[in-house]
Amino acid sequence: MDLQRPALLVLVRHAESARNQAKKGSVYFADDAARQVVRGVPDHLVELTEDGHKQAVQTGQGIRARFGTFDYVYTSGYTRTEQTAEGILSAYSPAERARMRCKSDLFIRERDPxxxxxxxxxxxxxxxxxxxxxxxxxxGFMARPPGGESLADVTGRVHTFLNGLFQDRAGQRVMIVTHGGALRCFRFLLEGWSYSQAQRWPEGQAPANCGVTTYRCAGDGGPLQLEDYNQVYWTVGSAADGI
Structure with a gap:
């Protein structure tokens, strides 16, 4: 039976970013001193911290050992996801990297804050x-920050992305480097969450920086099934919450 979806789907939240470090898990900055390092840097250009780069490299070593190579690697196109993907792919040999296609897709970017x-x-x-x-x-799923997007809004574009992925990457091995908010939307769609489940992460289950979530397609061509959530392979820095 031909698969109508990827055989393997690995979702990775980006490594620690400069805003993660400055905000320390809070919705807003604590004070003016906390935001000075990143003030005026648009969300799509926020970079990883030094620890974030190390997290990505260590995560790549774990991913390569567990999964081997992928057919496609997707990022949101934001600097922090591209840097994370580059760190992960540094674990692979040039020959292995040459076999993996890398693409960015704006549909899996973080919610507009x-x-x-x-x-x-x-x-x-x-x-x-x-x-x-x-x-x-x-x-927290339906509400929109002033001038921004709700997670329900983000789910709409993640749904569009998945429709294309299921059509174009059926039977393939895919890794996606994305964001905490987008990751909740992926889980909502792939696992059939209710609205109440999507309101907030359960206590202690907010995705870690470089947390790895894995779905596999059943051998009979059935739906993608969650294999594990938020696996962490790194030992440096802090698993900061937030986007």
Whole structure:
């Protein structure tokens, strides 16, 4: 029976970025001093930290040992995912890398954070005093940050990406380097989550930097099934939350 989806799908969250380090898992910056290093850098140009580069290299060693080569490697095109992919692929020989096609796809980029992107907590609360109540009402999957996207919005474009992937990469081995928010949308679609499941990560289950989530297609051509979630292969830095 011909497979109608990839045989192997490996999702990797990007390694630690400069904004991860500066925000320390918070929604906004704690104060002006915390944001100075990355202030004014647009989201798609945020780079990895020194530890982030090390995380990516160590993750590549683990991925190569476990999975071998891939047919395709996708990134969101954001600097932090491209740098992460480059670190992962450094574990492979030139001949192995030559067999793997690399592509970027804007449909798997992180959610647009909106107008509060560079704000401190105090600034965001002053500018959007209604936001907390609104967020509590609609929840973390449906609510949109001012000027930005909800995760439900992101799910729409991830769905489009998966439709193309299932058609074009059926039976192939695929690795995707993406973002924490997009990863939740992938899980919503691939695992058939309810809206309530998608509202927030369960306690202690937010994806780690370079966390590896694996799906395999059943041998009879059945759906992709979750093999494991958030496997970590690195031993440096910190598993920062956030995007």
């Amino acid at each position: 909106g107008f509060a992107y560079d704000m401190t907590t105090a600034e965001a609360e002053a500018a959007f005093p209604w936001l907390n109540e609104y967020w509590q009402t609609f929840g």
